[in-house]
Amino acid sequence: MNHVLRHREMIPAVLVIVAFAVGALQSPFFLDTRYLLDSSTLYVEAGLLALGMTLVVISGNIDLSVASTLALVAVISAKLLEAGWSLPAVVVAALALGAFLGAVNGCLVAYAGIPSFMVTVGTLALYRGIAHAMLGAQSVNVPSHLLGIDMAYVPGTVVPVSLVALGVIAFGIGLVLNRTVLGHWIRAVGTNEKASFYSGVPAAGVKVGVFVIAGMMAALAALHINSRLGVARFDHARGLEVDVITAVVLGGTSIFGGKGSILGTMLALLLLALIRTGMGVANVKAEYQLAVIGSLLVLTVVATNLGERFASRSRVKLQTQP
Amino acid sequence: MKASWIGLIALALVIGCAPKEQAATTSGTASGSGKKLSVVYIPKNTGNPYFNDVKRGFEDACKELGADFTTVGPATADATSQIPIIKEQIQRGVDVIAISANSPNALNQVMDQAKSKGIVVITVDSDLTGNESHRDACTLPTDFSKVGEGQVELLGKLIGYEGEIAILSATTDAPNQNAWIEKMKDTLKEPAYSKMKLVEIAYGDDEPQKSTTECEALLTKHPNLRGIISPTTVGVAAAAQVLEQRGVYAGGPYAKGMGIELTGLGTPDQMRRFVESGVVKAFQLWAPYNEGFLAAIIGTRMKSGELKPVPGLEIDALKLGKRTFTEKLELVGSPLVTFDKKNIGDFHF
Amino acid sequence: MLLLLVLVCAIAAIREPRFLDPSSLNSILLWAPLLIVVGIGQMMVIVTRGIDVSVGSSLGLSAMLVGMLFRANPELNAVLGAVAGILLGLVMGSLNGALVAWAKVPPIIATLGTLSVFRGLMFIVSGGEQIDGNDLPVALSRWTLGGPLSFGAVTVSWLLAIALALAAAAAWFLGKTRPGRDIYALGSNPEAARLRGVQVNRASFLVYAITGALCGLAGVMYAARFGFVNPATAGQGFELTVIAAVAIGGTKITGGSGSILGVVLGCFLLGSINVALAVLGIEASWQMLVYGVVILLALLIDSLTRKTLEGLQTR
Numbered sequence: 001m002n003h004v005l006r007h008r009e010m011i012p013a014v015l016v017i018v019a020f021a022v023g024a025l026q027s028p029f030f031l032d033t034r035y036l037l038d039s040s041t042l043y044v045e046a047g048l049l050a051l052g053m054t055l056v057v058i059s060g061n062i063d064l065s066v067a068s069t070l071a072l073v074a075v076i077s078a079k080l081l082e083a084g085w086s087l088p089a090v091v092v093a094a095l096a097l098g099a100f101l102g103a104v105n106g107c108l109v110a111y112a113g114i115p116s117f118m119v120t121v122g123t124l125a126l127y128r129g130i131a132h133a134m135l136g137a138q139s140v141n142v143p144s145h146l147l148g149i150d151m152a153y154v155p156g157t158v159v160p161v162s163l164v165a166l167g168v169i170a171f172g173i174g175l176v177l178n179r180t181v182l183g184h185w186i187r188a189v190g191t192n193e194k195a196s197f198y199s200g201v202p203a204a205g206v207k208v209g210v211f212v213i214a215g216m217m218a219a220l221a222a223l224h225i226n227s228r229l230g231v232a233r234f235d236h237a238r239g240l241e242v243d244v245i246t247a248v249v250l251g252g253t254s255i256f257g258g259k260g261s262i263l264g265t266m267l268a269l270l271l272l273a274l275i276r277t278g279m280g281v282a283n284v285k286a287e288y289q290l291a292v293i294g295s296l297l298v299l300t301v302v303a304t305n306l307g308e309r310f311a312s313r314s315r316v317k318l319q320t321q322p
Numbered sequence: 323m324k325a326s327w328i329g330l331i332a333l334a335l336v337i338g339c340a341p342k343e344q345a346a347t348t349s350g351t352a353s354g355s356g357k358k359l360s361v362v363y364i365p366k367n368t369g370n371p372y373f374n375d376v377k378r379g380f381e382d383a384c385k386e387l388g389a390d391f392t393t394v395g396p397a398t399a400d401a402t403s404q405i406p407i408i409k410e411q412i413q414r415g416v417d418v419i420a421i422s423a424n425s426p427n428a429l430n431q432v433m434d435q436a437k438s439k440g441i442v443v444i445t446v447d448s449d450l451t452g453n454e455s456h457r458d459a460c461t462l463p464t465d466f467s468k469v470g471e472g473q474v475e476l477l478g479k480l481i482g483y484e485g486e487i488a489i490l491s492a493t494t495d496a497p498n499q500n501a502w503i504e505k506m507k508d509t510l511k512e513p514a515y516s517k518m519k520l521v522e523i524a525y526g527d528d529e530p531q532k533s534t535t536e537c538e539a540l541l542t543k544h545p546n547l548r549g550i551i552s553p554t555t556v557g558v559a560a561a562a563q564v565l566e567q568r569g570v571y572a573g574g575p576y577a578k579g580m581g582i583e584l585t586g587l588g589t590p591d592q593m594r595r596f597v598e599s600g601v602v603k604a605f606q607l608w609a610p611y612n613e614g615f616l617a618a619i620i621g622t623r624m625k626s627g628e629l630k631p632v633p634g635l636e637i638d639a640l641k642l643g644k645r646t647f648t649e650k651l652e653l654v655g656s657p658l659v660t661f662d663k664k665n666i667g668d669f670h671f
Numbered sequence: 672m673l674l675l676l677v678l679v680c681a682i683a684a685i686r687e688p689r690f691l692d693p694s695s696l697n698s699i700l701l702w703a704p705l706l707i708v709v710g711i712g713q714m715m716v717i718v719t720r721g722i723d724v725s726v727g728s729s730l731g732l733s734a735m736l737v738g739m740l741f742r743a744n745p746e747l748n749a750v751l752g753a754v755a756g757i758l759l760g761l762v763m764g765s766l767n768g769a770l771v772a773w774a775k776v777p778p779i780i781a782t783l784g785t786l787s788v789f790r791g792l793m794f795i796v797s798g799g800e801q802i803d804g805n806d807l808p809v810a811l812s813r814w815t816l817g818g819p820l821s822f823g824a825v826t827v828s829w830l831l832a833i834a835l836a837l838a839a840a841a842a843w844f845l846g847k848t849r850p851g852r853d854i855y856a857l858g859s860n861p862e863a864a865r866l867r868g869v870q871v872n873r874a875s876f877l878v879y880a881i882t883g884a885l886c887g888l889a890g891v892m893y894a895a896r897f898g899f900v901n902p903a904t905a906g907q908g909f910e911l912t913v914i915a916a917v918a919i920g921g922t923k924i925t926g927g928s929g930s931i932l933g934v935v936l937g938c939f940l941l942g943s944i945n946v947a948l949a950v951l952g953i954e955a956s957w958q959m960l961v962y963g964v965v966i967l968l969a970l971l972i973d974s975l976t977r978k979t980l981e982g983l984q985t986r
Contacts, residue, residue: 027414035413042406062779108967112974117722117779118924122970125911126963136956137493137527139401141427148431225402231428234956235400242787245780255777280410286397287368287794287902294787301781302774368799369902397794398903494954525954529904530897532955538698539949542689556904559804563898567815568697576824592899595804 012251012267019271023278030281034158041150041228043273044162045070045221045237047266049244051173052214054265057248058177059210060190060257061109061116066218067240068127069101073222075131078140078232087146094219101127102215106208124241131234139231149227162224174262186210190257246297247272255301359622360390362411363446363614364421367399371589372555372610373422375671376446379614380420386640389622401425408432412439418621422447426497430456442624444617447610449652451497458624459631460652461616464608466498469553470505472606472658473585474515477549480583480603484517485548488540490561492528492554502553521547526557533560541570549583558586558605562596571601590661590669597666604662610671612642612655620653676940683947690950693824700827701815702942704834705896706916708889709909710934711841712882713917718858719878720926721771721778726886727909728789729763733890734900735793738802749810756891757884763789764883768876786910793902802900814895830892837885842931854878859927915962916941918969925973941965
């Protein structure tokens with residue numbers, strides 16, 4: 001039992017099964033593969049943001065500006081399309097912009113020495129503020145031939161292409177985290193920044209790096225949401241950072257940095273999607289969902305903290321016994 | 323790690339305790355008349371008092387027609403917040419989706435999905451302007467072409483058809499408001515209103531704090547202001563509060579000259595206090611109830627095949643009498659009603 | 672700080688002379704009180720190296736609950752309503768405080784969670800119905816209309832009087848009492864504070880509890896100022912305004928220092944900026960951008976002064 005539990009992914013995995021069961025009991029419309037797969041495309045943006053966020057959190061930081069970055073990139077890339085730019089050029093521009101916005105966060109954290117939650121609260125307001133100032137309440141239409149990425153399926157199946165793409169990107173980021181020196185550095189910086197610095201890890205560069213990746217993930221999410229909705233607006237994905245951060249901590253990534261898993265994040269995201277879809281299809285009001293997601297975020301961290309305190313206490317006991 | 327199990331149990335409890343849906347909504351059958359039709363209404367957001375009256379219209383009509391009615395709305399009025407809800411309702415297999423759309427263009431694809439499943443899609447109150455082909459029919463609150471004119475005439479009467487006036491609107495991109503404002507400008511060109519001068523259009527984004535600040539700025543910038551029109555329920559309530567606080571309404575303690583008259587579109591419940599205290603003499607609105615009532619009638623009839631809307635077709639709208647479809651397959655709810663001290667006591671919404 | 676305040680007013684006055692009208696001074700004086708009340712709490716939290724992003728939701732939930740109390744008991748005294756608001760806020764703040772101080776949840780996570788929870792509760796308790804002006808006692812609106820002092824057309828409202836009195840009390844509490852000084856000690860160096868016998872957990876619980884209570888009061892003030900409480904809009908996004916005001920008020924974002932006077936001036940400055948934007952006819956959609964710029968500028972200045980100081984010390 002104990003060695004099974006040691007895997008960080010176990011908790012979200014078990015919860016996913018529970019959620020499936022509860023969902024099926026709550027509403028007769030829930031257990032429908034086609035529907036669940038179709039609904040999953042609504043959560044692809046949150047998934048992309050969560051991948052970037054996982055790295056940021058493992059490095060001991062947090063990025064509250066991801067949803068605002070998404071909105072700003074969505075607005076600007078739609079404007080570029082409107083101005084007649086070609087799709088490849090817009091994709092490159094969007095990724096560059098996302099990387100730049102992430103780099104701004106990263107540099108303020110790494111070189112100005114300001115705590116990441118403060119920096120990204122500021123850029124949360126700034127990035128969405130720029131989008132709002134640019135557009136007001138207007139929306140920019142995306143050319144109709146670029147619509148509907150969420151309705152494209154892998155030929156011959158009912159599996160949405162964007163879900164597969166998310167899986168591939170998640171796998172790639174998982175490889176980076178577990179198999180490359182960059183991944184090792186990210187964990188080292190998150191575990192103990194000073195120690196990592198003295199052992200030759202370019203701590204500042206690593207921090208900028210994770211924020212840049214988070215920004216680029218937000219840019220991909222922005223392109224996806226533009227294609228899914230057909231319009232770009234300043235209020236896209238408002239408040240989505242709460243879902244994203246919840247997915248990351250629920251997936252077993254330590255909010256204090258150093259430890260975490262991409263698989264865990266993806267499982268936790270699946271869990272959140274199931275909860276939201278399940279509650280939605282059972283006509284549970286949106287405001288209950290808000291309260292549930294918020295409590296889940298807090299409860300997860302409280303539970304892991306208490307758990308770790310309990311574990312370290314028993315370890316101390318073992319050591320002091322003769 | 324043991325504690326993680328506490329989290330797990332807590333989660334299970336949370337989900338388990340969430341209100342369970344009523345089985346009646348989907349599986350109920352009316353004796354003898356085959357399967358009961360199910361109607362769902364999606365307002366712009368919950369917590370908006372305006373839509374509560376629309377809901378009452380739906381409830382009454384569905385009761386009369388023997389259909390099931392539910393309503394679910396997003397917490398915020400963001401352009402995209404209604405999409406997951408529509409998808410869920412498609413999955414639930416409802417027969418009629420009635421929706422007050424938060425965006426005239428972000429919902430096209432999901433609306434088409436609903437239509438392809440044979441669901442009747444009716445827009446209520448806010449249409450998919452420019453994208454009408456993505457819905458089946460629409461019920462509008464009132465004849466929109468008359469709102470701008472009606473508002474200008476009401477304010478004109480209050481200020482003796484003379485003086486500077488301003489408009490406090492919602493967002494710069496609100497389609498209904500913009501259409502009315504255009505009409506107001508046209509109306510002001512008529513000779514009867516030649517002495518009324520529109521000095522500014524301000525936008526409060528339908529947020530109380532911004533609307534308040536914008537309204538106060540209007541007072542600062544235009545010391546000779548005689549009248550304000552606020553064709554949005556949030557704006558007109560915020561403006562009334564400002565005029566009361568400043569005491570600059572007509573007859574108020576700090577009124578310069580003859581003071582400022584305010585009118586606009588508001589709900590009686592929100593404006594009652596200001597009408598009773600004399601801060602606001604009169605304002606207008608229609609009966610949101612009728613929009614819901616009509617939408618329920620045509621939605622269910624279209625689903626059962628009794629009704630096929632074409633421009634100019636007249637329908638029997640039960641207690642509301644006869645209604646006729648317009649060119650864009652719209653039905654109009656009610657004429658503009660003017661509320662003042664005399665009649666406000668009769669309205670509760 | 673004061674210079675900036677004068678500068679903003681000067682620029683606005685040059686572009687639009689009517690900015691100096693008593694009417695816009697009134698606007699600023701009514702804009703600031705809510706911000707000051709919540710800003711006092713937020714400053715204390717930031718001094719301890721924390722943050723409270725749930726302030727907008729706690730303000731809203733308190734406004735909603737007190738509004739419902741008034742609707743159910745039309746005869747209820749407005750002051751009693753305010754007391755109820757403070758108590759409700761205290762409960763919410765204590766929850767934040769307990770999560771941060773004892774459950775060791777990072778402040779941003781704890782308050783991000785309660786931001787959603789309180790906002791969700793606001794819809795749930797109200798059933799999605801808003802509180803209208805008719806439901807609130809007339810005495811409450813007098814807090815905005817009337818006031819203890821009046822200079823010609825400029826009125827110091829009761830709302831402002833309450834806010835300034837609270838600011839004075841907070842300045843005394845932080846400067847002259849043991850628990851108050853503990854807050855600064857905790858912020859400048861948590862380890863040293865622990866060694867000096869400061870009850871670290873208690874101090875950190877206290878700042879969130881106080882902030883909650885202040886938000887509770889601000890909720891009632893919100894009802895007094897705007898005359899209605901809507902579950903979706905009341906207090907929505909207010910956390911960013913408050914953080915911007917505290918940051919611009921010279922509070923050190925990395926903790927340890929901050930003054931009440933600075934926060935009060937910061938609130939007036941932000942109020943002036945907002946009113947100036949409206950008077951200059953700049954659309955309200957620029958507001959969020961302004962907050963973002965303000966927060967980031969304050970952060971940069973903070974970081975630059977720190978670096979310069981460190982540079983001087985090492986030399």
